[in-house]
Amino acid sequence: MQFIKDLPRWGSYVRDSIVEPAIGRDLLQLSSIENPALLRQVFGIAASAPAQLISIQKLQGALQGRGHVPTISHYLSLLGEAFLVTGIQKYNSKMLRVKKSILKLIVHDNGLCCAFERPLTVKLDREKFGRYFENAIGSRFIEAGWETYYWKHKDLEVDFVVIGPENQKWAIEVKCGKTRQSELKGVFEFCKLHSEFEPCLISLEEQKIEGALSLNAEKILSQSRGY
Secondary structure, three states: OOOOOHHHHHHHHHHHHHHHHHHHHHHHHHHOOHHHHHHHHHHHHHHOOEEEEEEEHHHHOOOOOOOOHHHHHHHHHHHHHHHOOEOOOOOOOOOHHHHOOOOOEEEOOOHHHHOOOOOOOOOHHHHHHHHHHHHHHHHHHHHHHOOOEEEEEEEEEEEEEEEEOOOOOOEEEEEEOOOOHHHHHHOOOOOOOHOEEEEEEOOOOOOOOOEEEEEEEEHOOOOOOOO
């Protein structure tokens, strides 16, 4: 916090004093990593794409000195174990098929996304702010121990499909601003297919959508394991 008014210095501190020791020292001690430079690249690309869908093949294509798909998948798993980046899977009731899906990247702290931005700026447009908010919600569910997925079929999408420690089953749409019922079309369609899930909305605005449970964003963001 002492560097927050000096963004270049703040970003340098996050990159060099927090991220680099975690990736360049801690992870190397915990697991055998043949290509540390590739691991850093995987993290850098993931940090630039919070709450976005990406295939391992597309991620592979963005790397310098492309690594093999199993290696990239392994490195993503390590980043998840380190609570840096988690690639969540598409929900499928036939869970044996879920490993083949495109991943949704969740960065465990928005500060990591900001620190790796070029140029480093305090300004967030509406679209980026929405991504950051969605990313924060997803990371909180993961860290609180909920099973966390997403869902997408053609033009229909559910931001998060979560299963809680008390068997809560929610299909969640995350919105920053006022929302129309039509914007929850993906959530409602998913719940028709999977009736055990309840349609939910998490928003920064106090609003209610008919047929959907409104979840308090502050309460969700403050939950912890055992919540």
